[in-house]
Amino acid sequence: MRHFVFLIIFFFVSFDSLSKELTKPVINLDDAIMKLESGNDLEALLDFQILATEGNIVAQTYLGQMYRTGRGLSQNFTKAAMWLGKAAKAGNASANHRLGWMYSRGQIDGKRDDKMAVKYWKKAAELGDPYAQSDLGVMYSRGDVVDKDMVLAYYWLVKSSNQTGQKSMNLSKVQNEMTPDEFDKALRLLEK
Numbered sequence: 001m002r003h004f005v006f007l008i009i010f011f012f013v014s015f016d017s018l019s020k021e022l023t024k025p026v027i028n029l030d031d032a033i034m035k036l037e038s039g040n041d042l043e044a045l046l047d048f049q050i051l052a053t054e055g056n057i058v059a060q061t062y063l064g065q066m067y068r069t070g071r072g073l074s075q076n077f078t079k080a081a082m083w084l085g086k087a088a089k090a091g092n093a094s095a096n097h098r099l100g101w102m103y104s105r106g107q108i109d110g111k112r113d114d115k116m117a118v119k120y121w122k123k124a125a126e127l128g129d130p131y132a133q134s135d136l137g138v139m140y141s142r143g144d145v146v147d148k149d150m151v152l153a154y155y156w157l158v159k160s161s162n163q164t165g166q167k168s169m170n171l172s173k174v175q176n177e178m179t180p181d182e183f184d185k186a187l188r189l190l191e192k
Helices: 002-023 029-037 041-053 057-069 077-089 093-104 114-126 130-142 150-164 169-177 180-191
Strands: none
Touching: 029 041, 029 057, 041 057, 057 077, 057 093, 077 093, 093 114, 093 130, 114 130, 130 150, 130 169, 150 169, 150 180
């Protein structure tokens, strides 16, 4: 008899748990992105918040970007940096790129920090972000914060162009300023 009572209790507890799981809304990243792209910012924001809190680094990046731009909520650079920082630390290229932008525009701590911007752009570029590669190439071509290096400028601008399918005006300018030796070095670097 005790086994029978145990089975009945187990059945009801299990059924109750199962029914709660079945009624729990399913939130996925692709749906959240589609909501954002269709202009449903509030629903996208709510989905990104749940996913980001659960540790989804892409959702953290989107949420950070929404806070950075003020899309769907009040602009908040502190929260943007927090969410982008979590995703960047986890290795998200786009989050690293966006943190670089925030540092380059003084959106973190209210002061411009180009050294930190370059640090995040380098990480993003190495992770394959084409926009960070372009930004880094421009920095090397101008000698902004980093030593002027036409070989690295050309390298990063070509890497970016290869991914986006668009030749940058900066690439033509860099190529025109390069010596033949620099150009050869850049081509060898690209072959690696």
